Amino acid sequence: MTATDGISRGRHRSPVGDLQLPAPARRPERRVPRPVAALNAMPAGRKITWLPLALALFWMLGTFGAFWLTRLAHDVANPFRLCVFVLVATALFAGGYVAQMSRRAPPVAVPRHSAGRIRLVRQLVLASAIYYVVVSLTRLTQFGATGPSSVWANIQAPAAGYVNKFDVYQQGFASTSPWMNALFPLGVLSMALVPLLVVHWRGLPGWLRLAGVVATATHIAFYLFIGTMKGLGDVVIMLAAGMLIAGASVRHRTRTRTHSRRRQALLLVVGAFALLTTYMIHNHATRAAEFGTTGDVVQVNPAVERAVGRSMAEGVAAMIGYPTHGYLGLSYNLQVPFEWSRGLGSAPSAAIFAEQTFDVDLTEHPSFPDRTEHETGWPARMYWATIYPWLASDLTFPGAALFMGWVGWLFAGSWRAAVSGHRVVPTLIFAQLCILIVYVPANNQLGMAPESIVGMVTLLVLHLMQSFSGARRPPAADPVTAAPFATHR
Numbered sequence: 001m002t003a004t005d006g007i008s009r010g011r012h013r014s015p016v017g018d019l020q021l022p023a024p025a026r027r028p029e030r031r032v033p034r035p036v037a038a039l040n041a042m043p044a045g046r047k048i049t050w051l052p053l054a055l056a057l058f059w060m061l062g063t064f065g066a067f068w069l070t071r072l073a074h075d076v077a078n079p080f081r082l083c084v085f086v087l088v089a090t091a092l093f094a095g096g097y098v099a100q101m102s103r104r105a106p107p108v109a110v111p112r113h114s115a116g117r118i119r120l121v122r123q124l125v126l127a128s129a130i131y132y133v134v135v136s137l138t139r140l141t142q143f144g145a146t147g148p149s150s151v152w153a154n155i156q157a158p159a160a161g162y163v164n165k166f167d168v169y170q171q172g173f174a175s176t177s178p179w180m181n182a183l184f185p186l187g188v189l190s191m192a193l194v195p196l197l198v199v200h201w202r203g204l205p206g207w208l209r210l211a212g213v214v215a216t217a218t219h220i221a222f223y224l225f226i227g228t229m230k231g232l233g234d235v236v237i238m239l240a241a242g243m244l245i246a247g248a249s250v251r252h253r254t255r256t257r258t259h260s261r262r263r264q265a266l267l268l269v270v271g272a273f274a275l276l277t278t279y280m281i282h283n284h285a286t287r288a289a290e291f292g293t294t295g296d297v298v299q300v301n302p303a304v305e306r307a308v309g310r311s312m313a314e315g316v317a318a319m320i321g322y323p324t325h326g327y328l329g330l331s332y333n334l335q336v337p338f339e340w341s342r343g344l345g346s347a348p349s350a351a352i353f354a355e356q357t358f359d360v361d362l363t364e365h366p367s368f369p370d371r372t373e374h375e376t377g378w379p380a381r382m383y384w385a386t387i388y389p390w391l392a393s394d395l396t397f398p399g400a401a402l403f404m405g406w407v408g409w410l411f412a413g414s415w416r417a418a419v420s421g422h423r424v425v426p427t428l429i430f431a432q433l434c435i436l437i438v439y440v441p442a443n444n445q446l447g448m449a450p451e452s453i454v455g456m457v458t459l460l461v462l463h464l465m466q467s468f469s470g471a472r473r474p475p476a477a478d479p480v481t482a483a484p485f486a487t488h489r
Helices: 046-067 071-075 079-102 115-142 148-156 158-170 178-191 193-199 206-225 230-249 255-291 302-308 310-321 326-333 348-358 368-376 388-421 424-438 450-472
Strands: 011-013 020-022
Touching: 046 079, 046 230, 046 326, 046 388, 046 424, 071 326, 079 326, 079 388, 115 178, 115 193, 115 206, 115 424, 148 158, 148 206, 158 206, 178 193, 178 424, 178 450, 193 206, 193 230, 193 424, 206 230, 230 255, 230 388, 230 424, 326 368, 326 388, 348 450, 368 388, 388 424, 424 450
Parallel strands: none
Antiparallel strands: 011 020
C-alpha cells in the first residue's frame, strides 16, 4: 500500500460526499549527499563500505603476525621499533580510509551507463587486449620462445625458464628497446584489461570477451615462460578486485539470484588463488631442485618433507616464507641512517630509466635497501624488505608511514566511486592499489616496471582532472536512488 492508494488519477475524493479536491502538488525530493551514502545504501549496506579495509588489514597485520611465528623473528635486533613502525603505518593507512569514508560523498554525475561510457569501456578493453598481445609476443620472442611447444616446455619446467631469463639479461637484453619505448607511454593499457573485463563482462559482446581472455592468457604465458609468478599474481589480484566491485554493486531482482552470482564470483576467485598457490609451490619446488633455495629465509618442515618429499617441501616452505620474510629485511633497514636518494630510490624502474636515458650514476643516489645490503648484508634484490624502505629512500620512514595514510585515503575514494558509479578511472586505480597492498610485505610493486609507473601516473592525473571538473559541475541526482547498472546486451 502507498500513500496514494484509493486516490483517482489527478483528483482524490473528500470523505464528505463526492467533493472533488485537487491533488496536492508533489514536492521535489531533496538529494543531500550523506557520508558514505553511495555505499551504505547499496544492498549489503555498511559491510560493503568497510570490506576492502577489512581485507587489507587482515593481510597486512596477518603477514606481520605470522612473521613472529617464524624462525626469522629471532634475528630481529629491534623488535620494539619494528612493531611500532609497522603498526603506526598500518594505523595511518586505516585512518586515511576512515577519513575518506567519513567525508561528505560527492554525487556521481552519471548514475547510469551512457552510450559514451559503454563505448569507452569497449574501446579500452579492445586496445588493452591488443597491447597485451603485442607486448607479450614481443617479449616471448626476445626471451627465446620459438613457438607454443617451447612455451609449454618452459611452463612445465619453471626453473629452466627462470635460468633462461637471467641469461637473456646478462646477454644485454634491453627492456627499453625502441619498440618497447614506443609502447611504454601506453602503460595504462596494461592496467585496464582485467578489471574492465570483469566489471563489465555482461555488457561486452562475445567476440570482445574472447579477445580479452586470449590476451590475458598470452600475458600470463609470457611470465610462466620465464618462470616468474608476477604476471599470474597480478592477474589474480586484478581479477579479485574486479569481482569485489562487480559483486558489491550488483542489483538483481531476487535475493536467490544475487546469492548465486556472488557464490559463482567467490568460487572463481578462490579457484584463481588456488591455481596461483599450486603454481607457486611447483615453481619453488623446481627452483629448489635446480638451485637449492633453502637457507637463510626458508626452513623446511620435517613433517611436510616426509609427506611430500624434499623438493616439494622446500617449495611449500618458500611459498609460506614469501609474504613474511620481508619484515626481517625491514628491521635491518630501520637500523640504517637516512640518506636522500634524490627521487631515484622509491621506484627501481624509474632509476634504471634515469640511468639509461640521462646517464645518472645510481651509486651516488642508492636506495635504502641497497645501502642496507652494503651495511648489513641483507640482499636488496634477492630477498624482500617490505614496501617501506623503498618509499623511505625518498620520504624517510616517517614520511613512508604518512604516505600509507594517503594510500588508504585514495583506496577508499576509488572503491566508493567504482562501486557507486562503475567509473573507469577509479576502477583501475582501485585494482592497482590492491596490487600495492598485497605486495606491502614485499616491495613497491608499482615501481618495479616502467609500464606500471607510467600507467599509475596517468591514472592519477586523470583522476585529479576528473575531480576538478566534477567539483565545478552542478550537483547530480543521488546515484544510490537512481537506476542501477543496466546490463547492455
